[in-house]
Amino acid sequence: MREVNKVGIIGAGMMGAEIALCFVMSGYEVAMKDATLELAQKGKDRLEGVLDKAIQKGRFQAEDKDSTLFRITPTDQYEVFKDMDLMVEAVFEDLDTKREVFAQLDSICKPDCVFATNTSSIPITLLATYVKSERVGQFLGAHFFSPASVMKLVEVIPGLETEEGTVTFMMDCCCKIGKNPIRVKDVTGFAVNRLLHIMWIEANRLVEEGVATPEDIDTACKLGLGHPIGPYALMDLTSNDLNLSVQQILYETYGERFRPRPILKQKVNANHLGRKTGRGWFEYGK
Ligand SMILES: NC(=O)c1ccc[n+]([C@@H]2O[C@H](COP(=O)([O-])OP(=O)(O)OC[C@H]3O[C@@H](n4cnc5c(N)ncnc54)[C@H](O)[C@@H]3O)[C@@H](O)[C@H]2O)c1
Structure with missing residues (x-):
């Protein structure tokens, strides 16, 4: 099975930044893009408070805080994603915004990079049409719950043409970051x-x-x-x-x-x- 080493996140808002945190807390390096570098940095800065809370609750070691946050690289460029194994998209719940993001990623990311969208309400099969036909098999939904660094569940949602290997890959990624994935059909509202x-x-x-x-x-x-x-x-x-x-x-x-x-x-x-x-x-x- 394919291994996940490099992870990219698009959108440093409420969900994107916390999903980035899930990966770096498990030792991965993550590049996180927002519309501007300032917004990406702001998303990263917010995580300080999230980690402080986790430390207070005894869920995280204070001495690991700086090295964990250091593994997140904020960016406003797509170029940095060219050799990623997994891209997680968490931009606004808006078709045009997501279409533009996937078109950009599709032209830059390597052919076997998996694209996962965190959409709550848009059909995965529809979003999958925003990438070239060669990548449709590697496109799926990964629906995290808020706050993503705390909530264990991820709904993994294959679209109509998602390959089985992509589903296995994503379920495995979720387990590697301490999540509990469940497989759900691509229906409105998922489960x-x-x-x-x-x-x-x-x-x-x-x-x-x-x-x-x-x-x-x-x-x-x-x-x-x-x-x-x-x-x-x-x-x-x-x-x-x-x-x-x-x-x-x-x-x-x-x-x-x-x-x-x-x-x-x-x-x-x-x-x-x-x-x-x-x-x-x-x-x-x-
Ligand atoms: N909020 C929730 O509880 C929740 C739960 C599960 C899934 N979701 C889904 O996650 C996604 C993000 O939701 P959110 O609540 O984090 O929204 P949010 O508004 O907090 O964050 C979205 C971020 O995307 C950024 N963005 C917009 N266009 C961009 C672009 N072209 N490139 C890079 N970044 C861009 C915005 O600047 C913003 O920081 C949505 O699809 C939403 O449906 C949300």
């Missing part, structure tokens, strides 16, 4: 978002019907179901505008069972988006 949003929609029905409050539903899920965080605290973390747009995509694909509830639309209209606006289902102050 986890389907499970998550069906629960959130039902939770919103309970609130609309006055059956229970958001606080009590969070308590129910934590103490009755063993969830580490309640659905309303999690919705406020992921933000209600994103939650609504994901439910709209799921609704378009699967119909009535994913129709977003009016109470969620109202929250978005009121700009109660969650932690990022200081108020969502709960209040967070300034």
